[in-house]
Amino acid sequence: MTKEQAVDFMIKKVEEIERERLAAHFSIDPTKQKKEVVDGILKALKGVEIDHEDQQS
Amino acid sequence: MELTTDAILKGPIWHNTLEKLVGTVFETQWEVYALCITIGMMYDGQIDTEAMVPADYEIDPHTVGRNVLGKGSNKSLLEFMFQSALVTTKHLELDEDARLQLAFDDKKKPDFNPIGFLTKFANFGIMKIAEVIDETEDVETLEALMTFLNSTYESGANAADDDFLIVDDFP
């Protein structure tokens, strides 16, 4: 996908992860919770394949 | 009326009742004495002074002195009581005219001691009072006195029908 599409995708993904956190699907411990959210976002980001040309821009 | 003696108030009933009432309800022993005379007259009851003292009783009697008895308004009340007693008591064997003369002729002297005569009524009166205020304190004593005095007045001559106090019943 293009960078713009990747940004849109990640905006939605981050929102999704945050909502899951609010719905208490994550750890109760705030430090652990934060780590889980950050790891979740990074995991989602890892799955994003950006078109090679867009990587340069 | 000639005051020849003090009023002698003998026995434990006088002692205990005066201790309870004088200084708290009544100012002086004279007041209690006078009230008791009228109560005794109401019931027309008399008790001899010696009968008020049980054997082996050692406490000195109380007295109401002649000087107190002879004081102004006290003397008027005493005379009034004496006259009333003379014309109403069964305890004198005198006919009507003799009673009236004894009561109202200043020159006629009784052949008995007026104070001793009245004290016998007072002895009866103090027994009645002791009976009603026994085991009471403070305001309860006043309540008992008030009820007793009012019912005595209101019963009138019927008061004489009350259960007669047996002199031997010492507290």
Place this chain on the structure above:
Amino acid sequence: MKISKVEFQNFRNFRDHCELTFPTDGSVTVIYGPNGVGKTTLHQLFQWIFYGEVHFNKTASNKMYNLDFEQSVGFHKTFPVLGVIDFEHPNAAGVVEYYSLRREWIYQKEQYESKVITKKFRLSKRIGDDWKTVSDNPENIIEQILPSGLSQYFFFDGESMIADLNQKGRDSAKSLRKALYSIFDLDIYEQALVHIGTQSSGTSTVLGKLYLSRAENSTNKDVIIARGAYNQSLKKVESLEEEIERCKNAIARYKAEAQDLSEKIGSNPSQEALEKRRKKARDAIKTIEGAIQREMKSFGATVMANYPYLLISRVVEEAELRIGLKVEDQKLLPGLTKDLVLSLLNEHTCLCGNPIHESEHAELESLLKMFPPLSYKYIYDQFKNSATRWSATYDSEILLKHLEAIFQYRDQIASLQQEIHDIDEEQKQGENVDALIAKRAKAEESQRYWRGELDKFTKELGLQEQIKKQRKKKLDDLLARVGENEKLDAQIQIIEAVRVYYDSTLKASAKRYSETLRHAIQDLLGKMLTSTRQVSMTEKFELSVRDSFGDEAKSEGQFAVVSFAYIGGIFKLLGDVPALRDKEFPLILDGPFSKLDVIQRQNVIDTIPAYAPQVILFSKDDINACFGEEGVKNVWTIYSNAERNVSHVERGYNPEVFSVNGTDY
């Protein structure tokens, strides 16, 4: 939603079963209640039924049941605290449906304190003539209908708002921000920003981790050294941030402790004050005991002034009964003297001119015999008249007044003895004020210590941040030269873009909502106040109101008006939000009407009905006249017993409850 009825029993002040109904046609309901009768309790009842929570001040008991009711319950027996709200709510198609929400807590009476053993919460819906259970755990449903994040606005306490406005409105701003962010999902963006972080925010954030990953993947020696140094800085900064957080928490804890102790000290009379009260009570008892003694002697004096004479008079009256005295048979005419009788006996003609006959002569002879020295019957007659005159004065209650006075004195002594007992208990139970003062001093000392630590760590953090910044710059330069990890760079760019999106959205939303609210409050204030005031509101929802010279409002009266405008503004804001536009929320408002002047009060009441589709007002002041000639149609009044621990509510307006009696209505 609109509330049609609230029903309750055994809820704090309200021991007995009670039911209040409310119109759902838009007309305002007023519930009157002076301070202390249970107005705040009733206001809180609604929140207890909806959310299972109450927010009473620190000095209030935390027991939900009525203490009088609890006392009547046997040991180990159970008893309920009950609240029910019936309400109307339209379905998705806009058709009004009827619901009943019931909350019941079952307590069991124990030796020291009754405990909750069961909590029930049920939502039922009316289907035809029946009620069907919708849910036995309707929290989520209620959250949809009446979001708990906004509960403090649906059930608004104007007095608390005034207190906060006196402190620059910080707490209100914080609460509002939290509530609005929750309702509009802005808290999601806010948290997302925290989690995304920045490239220099260390391994706890997305960007921080991505940045470090760039450095970690490199094999360049310089990069490795620079990365090591940077990591060290990061750790140092993180550790300092943790220390700072610890200091802030400690400061907040000790501050709260000091405040709490100050409140206790303020409300706790010193030992000296208690002793003074005790001595005063003791002295009063002594005085009254003296009065009793005097009254007893007065009794004796009254006896002596009356009863000897009364008793004698009765004795004399009954002389005939007692001894058969016959004097009664013969009575002299009043005024007839012995001299007059003697002179008549020597005459043949009476004073009136008529002759004195034989029979009359004989009668005169017999009258003479009543006089001394032959008889004292005449004197007895006189004596008896004077003796029996006393009977007319008899009053069986003459002594009673002395007894009544003594009983009253005794009651006064009993009250004073109770007061002394209470003082003794207070002295025993209350903590010594000196000890409290010492504790507070210690808490303040701790605060100072932790502030010192905070300063120290903050200074060091500043230093370490600079070092970190420098080391990051060095690493950035090295990484730029090295040019590895294009993928990571791209990822960083994406997340940076996401961060910018959330940040700008959040800022724009905060600006939009704060401006909308400011505008709504300004509009309402303009209608309520007679003077011009400028309303401003930050993007953090901090409110200030200034006059034309730029001076901030300081008076409680102005704050009171602002509090009304504030809640009106919030409801307007909620109505403008797309997600909430079709929802109807009731407003149950405990309003500080007493702090408004007459014109302000009328202006405020003129605007109130428009705030929400249903408005229920709590007031300790008579605002009936502000609703026109006919007054408020729907009125309830709270009444309480003298001890203010058992209250009930009755329908109707009762102007007598507002009569000033030295008490605060």
